[in-house]
Amino acid sequence: MDTSLPASQALLSIFTEPRRVFDAIPQRNMALLPVGLAVLGNVALWVWYYQMVDFAWLQERLIAQNVALVDDASRQAAQSVLSRSSLLALSVAGALVAVPALLAAMAAYFLIAGKVLGQGRSYRQWFGFVAWGTAPTLLLIPVMALQIALARSNQLAPEALNPLSLNQLLVHATETSPWHGLLNSLNLTTVWSVGLLAIGLRHWTGRSWPTAVAAALLPFAATYACWAVKIAAVGA
Template identity: 35%
Template structure:
């Protein structure tokens, strides 16, 4: 009987963890140290992204979207080949599969990196704990569901690009690159939510690995600077 009574409390505790991670991350990470349960935020991120993608493809003006995507290709041959395979079902399924693969893969890679870094610098984190750290730091991306939903509701014509679903990306806020621009995907990837996640990763690594704040910043920034730097260099080489 007591176990049954404890179920609502456990659910409330889980929900509060999702919210307190956004405004009180250090205390939340300390509370998660014993049972980090990294699969919870990962499943939440996969679910919210899936819901947003399904909703998006149910309302988007696909003819318009396809024209926008084909316009970003340089040659007529590329456009002709792409038009043969870019059906609505193909794009929807590929987007959903990408979502289901991306989050676990990203958290595995980041978790492995954080595990190695922590063992080099301190007493070390297990893979499970470093995986959970990466997953919980990704929580700000859940906010893309209400933000994307608002964009869909405001677009009565259905002429809404993928990048428009994230109104807090640097592309939407600052650069306003068209889809054909080589720097568009990079500017779309950099957003207030991704920056927020980097901050959470710093706080979490500092808390769990018991290192200085400056060390945590360095550890977290290294892979991000390398990836985004390489992405920028690639885009610049294509734009030249």
Template identity: 30%
Template sequence: MSDNNNQTGDSDKDNNDENNNSPYQPSLTSYSTILSNIFTSPAEAMQQVQENYNVLFPLFTLMSATVVVFAYYYFAVDYQWYIDHMVEISAGELSKSEQEEARAVFSMMSQTTMASITAITASIGVAIVFVIQSVYFVIVSNVTNDGFQFKQWMSFTAWSSLPSLLSYLAIMVYIFSSSNGQIAFETLNPLSLNDLFFGFDASKGAGKMLASIDLTKFWSMYIMIIGYQKWTGKSISTSATVVLIPFFGIYGIWTLFL
């Protein structure tokens, strides 16, 4: 009886020692919690992203949303009107014969084919943009020696871009509310600066540039600034400079060609 008690005691001791020697592994924050915090508590969300630097969830979410929105648009739009409109806005750059050729090319593709090609291409474009942004941050990391690599920055850019889901939602509502399906692609986003404040011709010039910027883009940049500060320990001014350089660079160059 005594031997059994001793064996039991030794077994419990071994189990306790094993438990004590096991490293503590905190539970990972759920993706839904991080997604919620992106909108309500960005600083906390970007700290939670650092737990495992997940890329697939935000990337798949945004790519899937892109496919849904673009497919919905092309299935909802008056396709013949769309073809005429696309030829019309390019009329200044094309001769009469070229316009007819363009019309023929558009007409050769069915509405389903156009929806599929555009939706898939747009979703791939989302991933390409994230890759380019991540490469930029990797270059900055190599200069500042902050130790972050491509995967970390890919996660950073993808999670920071999730506010664009609100733009997608606004676009879906806008398409749904259309009575005749005659919706110009360039005016699709009701949250764009052009649609909200300026009302320029969105098919060219300043209108086209302003139509490419919406309110959620500023939200994403704010999240990036806060996140960069949290991740690297840099000052808020340095973080803002690093994050905003590409934005001002791209739109500054675009402005020169208006």
């Protein structure tokens, strides 16, 4: 951020004065701060989760979700693959790789969308735009940490960590439902992020609210629409 808006203050301002943060991004976007917090926070969260969870219960639960694993040999093979260390490694890798990769892909989209909307900014600026515009997802980290800290049992399912998901709030699809993953990935911070990105787009481009909202919503809508089509087509 510029000298008038320290990076630490930007973490608050993105929720209270988002236009001020978007104004500062072209000079010094400090994308490393929200990205670093997202990566490190998720790594710490999953390390904690796999240390506290009743792993035998979790492993059995994961195996039970796969109807193909009916004989003893296949179940034993699954148990060797679904070890605590392998699941933790996958979760940590997801935080280290998937978070930055997703932001990078979204920045590429907004680089193209910006050109269409007459805003020829650099990829670096759009990466900062996305990193700060999706800052509401950082709020999931303390929320999920509270779920672990306040859990009455160590038999806590991964999806139960996020009480803000569409599934936990409204639908309550079971883990055997093919829609379970999609519904658990949609949450209130997704909507909040779309709103912030729309505010930023309107501020940077001067376009109308409908145009800004549509451009901000498109990558999310396209992703979930493709996911829904896949589920409808193959049932998984």
